Amino acid sequence: MEKNKNILAKLKKYRNPFLVPDNYFEDFSKKIMENLPADENDNIIHLDSHRYSLRLKIISVAACFLLILGGAGIFFHSSSCSNSKLPESASSKAIKLSSRDKYIEQATDYAMMDNQDIYACLYDE
């Protein structure tokens, strides 16, 4: 213990070997006060709102990712289920294909509609 004390005592106790740039403390105080919001609550709101929007972004990305995963899961599940079933008859296949084609045609029609067509369509309905 005594030896340890001697070693530490040899090290010029209380001498501060560190330096700071010239006028550091004066400039630091000025800088802090200049960058301070008018009201302390402003700062809290900024930080919190930033954190909130960041959290919202993360949640949205995670939700989208889960949605895609879920959709893909359902799709693969249904396709694997339909594959495992007995082969469909030619007529039912034809009905399915024709209904799918109809849907695609309808979707294409809607996509090609301009605003006036949409108004006309809505008016008719």
Place this chain on the structure above:
Amino acid sequence: MERYDDTQIIHMLEDAKTRKKAFEEIVKQYSEPLYWKIRRIVLVHEDANDILQNVFIKIWNNIADFRSESKLSTWLFRVAINESIDFVRRNKNQRSNLLGSDDDSLVCKLMADEYFDGDETEALLQEAVSKLPEVQRAVFTMRYYDDMKYSEMSKILKTSEGALKASYHIAANKIADFFRSQD
């Protein structure tokens, strides 16, 4: 220029109208003592500067919650020491600019640092301190450089005086061992 004491500053903090003025007084009076507490733990000026800014942001954000149950200085030192300990913990594996950009020893880097004015023995002491666990590092620097009482340290770190004494002695032994290994 009028200088306010801690009691006056605390009184000013209680009123929203004088809170900013009170904060300005805190920045003026405590920037330097807080900086040195931080610097002796993190060693590098740039790191100490960043931490000090974070400390004042935290103080400003929580200033309305300050209760005069503890001394103003104790609260401020607690924020600064905790920020420094957190910084050291975060940077343990990815050491800061000066401490680990290549294989040079800390002694060489400190000797080349324009903001370090010590000789090789003092640089060796800093290297020994940097090898201590975070809390021991804080305890050692507060006791060794500031000669801080264990009772005050106990309030800052919320640790018993006995544990702090033990921590300081373990740190001092490790530093002595480090110097012996250099001989």
